[in-house]
Amino acid sequence: MSRGFVKEDDQEEIPMIPPRADLPEGxxxxxxxxxxxxxxxxxxxxxxxxxxxxxxxxxxxxxxxxxxxxxxxxxxxxxxxxxxVALDKQPQNEIRFGALVTLKIEKETELQQYQIVGVDEADISKGKISFISPIARILINKKVGEQTVLKLATEDRIFEIISIEY
CATH class of the missing domain: 1.10.287 (Helix Hairpins)
Structure with missing residues (x-):
């Protein structure tokens, strides 16, 4: 039947569903x-x-x-x-998916701790960052004592890896 013959009251609202956390195609x-x-x-x-x-x-x-x-x-x-990802199978001396990483960020005195997790479990208020986030990407494969740089629009931020746990 054509939509022209359907009463307006009979039409269902199409629900607007908020998308889940972004995960790039592929x-x-x-x-x-x-x-x-x-x-x-x-x-x-x-x-x-x-x-x-x-x-x-x-x-x-x-x-x-x-x-x-x-x-x-x-x-x-x-x-x-x-x-x-089985965390006990990750190389314990390198930052990989699931790692709980303690970082010193430039001249800050307080250390920061982040766990690299999936997009759905990421929650910065709990110290959980997505594995596709810029910070996680620069940390992957790094070891304790190494430094890495996050290039921001106005500055470069240096991260020093203090510890890695799984």
Whole structure:
């Protein structure tokens, strides 16, 4: 049937779904085991959310379910493409995916600590940075005692690697 013969009231709203964290096309979706556990917990949360919806109006319920299902589909695709990296298999003396790195940044007296993680588990407030971030990229393959430079628009920032843990 042509859309011209559909009443406006019968049309469903297409839910606007916020995208997941950016992962460039063709790039492997690396995750730590903790990251995978978080993704699976999030999936369970969405499934439970659907089963616990208390919306009497059928149209509103259908819209809410469609919204959750759309988010669930994005999440399921991310889980399906995830590759768990075993941290105990990483070279312990080099910075690689999953490393918890302690850094001295230029003249700052306080040390900074970051863990290099997957795009979905990255959270700077928890000291977790994505493996595709500029800082992670300059740190990969470095060892304790080495320095590396992050080129910014107005300055170069020097990072010295103090320790590496997995």
């Amino acid at each position: 790039m492997t979706n690396y995750v730590t085991q903790v990251g995978m556990d978080e993704l699976l917990t999030e999936k369970e949360m969405f499934i439970n959310e659907i089963s616990q919806l208390e919306i009497a109006n059928e149209k509103e319920r259908r819209i809410a379910v469609n919204f959750i299902n759309a988010k669930l589909q994005l999440l399921s695709n991310r889980i399906a493409t995830s590759k768990i």
